[in-house]
Amino acid sequence: MKERVFFEEFESLYYFHGGSENWAMQGFHFHNQYEIILFLTDGALMEIGNRTYHAKSGDLFLINNKEYHRTSGGADKTYHRYVLMFEPELLLHLEEAFHYDFTMFFEKRPDPFLHRLHLGGTNFEKVEKLFEKIEQNIHSENKGSIETSVRIKLSILELIVSVNEMYQFFMEKEKSKTLLDYEAKCETQEFKDPVLYRERIEQLKKYIASHVEERLDLHEISRKFYMNRYYLSHYFKKETGFTLTQYVSNQKIIAAKALLKEGHSVTDVALRLSYNSDSHFIAVFKKMTGITPKKYAQSKKSKKE
The missing domain is CATH 2.60.120.280 (Regulatory protein AraC)
Incomplete structure (x- = not known):
C-alpha cells in the first residue's frame, strides 16, 4: 500500500x-x-x-x-x-x-x-x-x-x-x-539495510536537488549511480517511504513554486524544469497542489500587493 x-x-x-x-x-x-x-x-x-x-x-x-x-x-x-x-x-x-x-x-x-x-x-x-x-x-x-x-x-x-x-x-x-x-x-526505528545503501540514497537525494531542472529519468539515474533500477527503486522506497518518481515530482513542484513566486511564466517554468510541455506541467502541478500554476502565481502576486 x-x-x-x-x-x-x-x-x-x-x-x-x-x-x-x-x-x-x-x-x-x-x-x-x-x-x-x-x-x-x-x-x-x-x-x-x-x-x-x-x-x-x-x-x-x-x-x-x-x-x-x-x-x-x-x-x-x-x-x-x-x-x-x-x-x-x-x-x-x-x-x-x-x-x-x-x-x-x-x-x-x-x-x-x-x-x-x-x-x-x-x-x-x-x-x-x-x-x-x-x-x-x-x-x-x-x-x-x-x-x-x-x-x-x-x-x-x-x-x-x-x-x-x-x-x-x-x-x-x-x-x-x-x-x-x-x-x-x-530512537526506536532500526535501520536494517546496509549502510552503503543508506549513503547511496542520501547521495541520490542530493543529486536530485542539484539536478532538479533536468528530466531525471529512472533509467539514467540508476546508470549514474551504477545500481540496478529495480534495486534502486526498492531501497529508495524502503529508506524514504516514497517512490523515486514521487520524490522527483515533489522536488520539481517545490522548485516550480519558487520560480513562479519569482515571476517566471508558466511556459518558462515548464521549459526550465524539463517538462514535456506546458500542458503536462499544468496537469502535474494541479494534481499535486490543487490549483493551476497560473492561479498559484496570481495568488502570490496579490499577497505582495
Missing part, C-alpha cells in the same frame, strides 16, 4: 498553540515553510522522512521545507504543542544584514542529523517564553501595522538564534560520541 503524500498550502506565517485529541495526519505532507514544533505533552508520534520519533514533553523539532513528515497523537489522548511555520525568505533576507547563518540547522546540517532536541529546565522555559513572545506579537491589537510585523520577525529571529545555540551546545557535548550512538539510544 502506497503512502499518501500531499503538498499543503499555508500562509507565509503560521502559528498554533493548543491541543488536539485523537488526531493523525492522513498521509505525509510537505510545504513551503520551515517548521518548528515544541511538544508540551508526551505520546505523539513524529515521522520525518525515514525517521520515527516518539515525542515527549520538551522535545523540539526542526523541519525544513523539503522534508516529508506527519504527526499523530495517541488514542484518546490530547497532545499539546507550539507550532511555528515561516517561509525561508524571512531568514535568508536577513542573513547578510546580520552576518549570521540563521538557517544552519535547517539547511547546512551535520550528517547524520537528529531533528529532535530535548529541552529541559531553563532551556525549556526560555524557548517557551520565546514562543509566547511571538504569540503576543501575532495577536497584538496593532496587527497588520509595520511595527508589529517588525516585532514578529525580530521575535522569530530571537527564537532561531536561541535554538541554534542549544543545538551547537548539544553538538559539542556529544563530540566524544557519535550522533548515531545517541540516536540508537533515543
Whole structure:
C-alpha cells in the first residue's frame, strides 16, 4: 500500500498553540515553510522522512521545507504543542544584514542529523517564553501595522538564534560520541539495510536537488549511480517511504513554486524544469497542489500587493 503524500498550502506565517485529541495526519505532507514544533505533552508520534520519533514533553523539532513528515497523537489522548511555520525568505533576507547563518540547522546540517532536541529546565522555559513572545506579537491589537510585523520577525529571529545555540551546545557535548550512538539510544526505528545503501540514497537525494531542472529519468539515474533500477527503486522506497518518481515530482513542484513566486511564466517554468510541455506541467502541478500554476502565481502576486 502506497503512502499518501500531499503538498499543503499555508500562509507565509503560521502559528498554533493548543491541543488536539485523537488526531493523525492522513498521509505525509510537505510545504513551503520551515517548521518548528515544541511538544508540551508526551505520546505523539513524529515521522520525518525515514525517521520515527516518539515525542515527549520538551522535545523540539526542526523541519525544513523539503522534508516529508506527519504527526499523530495517541488514542484518546490530547497532545499539546507550539507550532511555528515561516517561509525561508524571512531568514535568508536577513542573513547578510546580520552576518549570521540563521538557517544552519535547517539547511547546512551535520550528517547524520537528529531533528529532535530535548529541552529541559531553563532551556525549556526560555524557548517557551520565546514562543509566547511571538504569540503576543501575532495577536497584538496593532496587527497588520509595520511595527508589529517588525516585532514578529525580530521575535522569530530571537527564537532561531536561541535554538541554534542549544543545538551547537548539544553538538559539542556529544563530540566524544557519535550522533548515531545517541540516536540508537533515543530512537526506536532500526535501520536494517546496509549502510552503503543508506549513503547511496542520501547521495541520490542530493543529486536530485542539484539536478532538479533536468528530466531525471529512472533509467539514467540508476546508470549514474551504477545500481540496478529495480534495486534502486526498492531501497529508495524502503529508506524514504516514497517512490523515486514521487520524490522527483515533489522536488520539481517545490522548485516550480519558487520560480513562479519569482515571476517566471508558466511556459518558462515548464521549459526550465524539463517538462514535456506546458500542458503536462499544468496537469502535474494541479494534481499535486490543487490549483493551476497560473492561479498559484496570481495568488502570490496579490499577497505582495
